[in-house]
Amino acid sequence: MALQVFTAVTGAGWESELVGALDRDDHGVTVVRRCVDISDLLAAAATGTGQAALLSAELRRLDGDAVARLRAAGVAVVGLVEPGDEAAAQRLRRLGVAQVLPADADPELIAEALRDAVAGVPAPGHDVADLRAALPVPAPPVETERSRGERGRVVAVWGPTGAPGRTTVAVGLADEAARLGVPTLLVDADVHGGVVAQVLGLLDESPGLAGAARQAGLGTLDGAALASLAWAVRPDLRVLTGLARADRWPELRPAGVTAVLDEARHLAQLTVVDCAFGVEDDEELSYDTAAPRRNGATLAVLEHADTVLCVSGADPVALQRCVRALDQLRDVLPEVEPVLVVNQLRRGPVPGDPRQEVGDALERFTGRRPRSYLPADRRATDAALAVGRTLAEASPGSPLRAELRALAAQLAGVPAPAAGRRAALRTRRAS
Template structure:
């Protein structure tokens, strides 16, 4: 059997495989297949890598966001080369699963066991299930310009809590935290910063999280409020945030994290390379997420800002799924066929073909701000709430009321088609307006 080993510092693995009778025809850096697939290597190196994959029966590769992508899998499929993934942690396992690879082995597996796996038939990564896996940690991101990140995060948490789920809502915004102010909660409590400190000390568990969190009425949502002064951002470093979100993953069925817009890596603009980073909380939350909800303001300026930041977002999250949600859709700023214009622009300039829409609903939003409550509590049948409910049922978890959702989908498919937010009828909107007003 001919094998290519794409593992950094893989000399011991290569020698061990050769002792087991495996013919290792090439030993390359872990990122080499990804660079070759993206045509980013120098010509001779790329050609050598492609020839090695074409001649090999299997590729043993260390999986990470930098080394594995659907493009690499497609390249190996065309060459008829089996991919045997090696992973370091749970993040690597998620990347391998998202790329459709077989069940991964630990990066520290003995060479003889890897040789046995190479000789055996490929192991399926997981049996087929009727329901897709539900994301435990959901990060809500959007570019600068207030596209509605915090509003979407709060409403998303409330909607996910329907049906008895326990949902955590985390304010990890280090630039302009606003969830406590929006929802009428005290921002002087311990909040997410205290959870991060306890996580660093190893004392953060479900009991401590319950003590720190603030219940959001009777919605089933527990809120970890953000820092009450932006100057406290050094308390949310990447290690603390990662550990705190790992504890939230075990504590709640779903954790919704509101993050800041900036994705800059501050190493480029500060001289102290060991110091804290202003955007560390955002980057750590995005890396820890199982799903990223990217919010774009549905107007020309908002779409332009989103497209500029979307490439940085994809570079940050790697293979993590991203669901794009166009907020505040209205015809006034886009003219005829506002929905189609947003969809075509995102598809043409960002390669984004799945978009969900939330309508402009100022009456419901104003009523919610006035009452310091989520829109879903103040106007449960508002156009905004219904559209977000459909987004949750289609993009995140199965709808809690399938029969009712089915009736809604049949009524609205004629206007919107699959994957689009429903447009309530004029009489529905009149009833909502009367109820909210």
């Protein structure tokens, strides 16, 4: 049976000749529809009458989200560019188009690329109510000099609702890693209420992550563009601020966020992402629709991170929320294995030795023991928040800062300073 193909290369002078050659010769390809724009192509893909799409880089409103929707519909994508236009080819690859050919390629070669692309695309029919359908398909790496070098690590700082201190931990880890000489990027990806900009005293109206995701969706994001969108807070520390208002969450599409993280791996040795708490499904949105999911950005970060830190409070209510959040995460992303971090550890909320009691409780109900215990130090965190500075600047002798420094060294793969290890030992004895 002939391969059924959509085309969307309107405006190109070679379109008619190419379509005629594919249909006329025995290439095993049949053009079932010539689409006029990206909306027409997406509508045609939803009918299930085609297996592949042939599109040009100049197609208006073509972005990464459109490519992801085509793949979700079971339609493989092959791109065509003007001969010698390497910039257009790179843009298509950033959007997730693996097969890119010059427009003057032999029709048999184009037909073969279409067949290869179809062989690599899963069949349609996923459950539209499955929240994982909101996650993008990872784009193939673009062969550049930078991509062949060492890639940085991404650490997602996540946790249940109830202010367990995700932002405090994320900011502290990024700052301490930078002070250890590790080039670090801090990203605010909290779609419910990101406050990294306010915590650090930065202007929260800057484009930040939303601007980077928008450029990624258009295939124009590169290292220079990402660096220009991030604040240079101090040597080795850049900050990509989050959404100024929570109602702007549709700007953070999973495909765009994933592309930003991939570019961040080239820009920084360590990327720390402050995530929102939600990973549950929205039943009203997910009912028979392809509407954007508010938690899609969070899931994209958690799935593509090298390490996921689950930050829990140290009181009974926070521990219960943590156990339930981990159950939800296991249902949605079973392959993700979070590392537990207990924040705000202090005497009082639990009887006996708080470190031992909290660790035993989490091990009993989650099957994993915390890697790090961060002491409660309200005086230090209040002092830092009051002046829009980090703990290292506002309260350098804080025991909380010492533990964050030791954890940052572990995550970055660098030795912890001797002073930090002694301070951490004193903190453990005190708790």
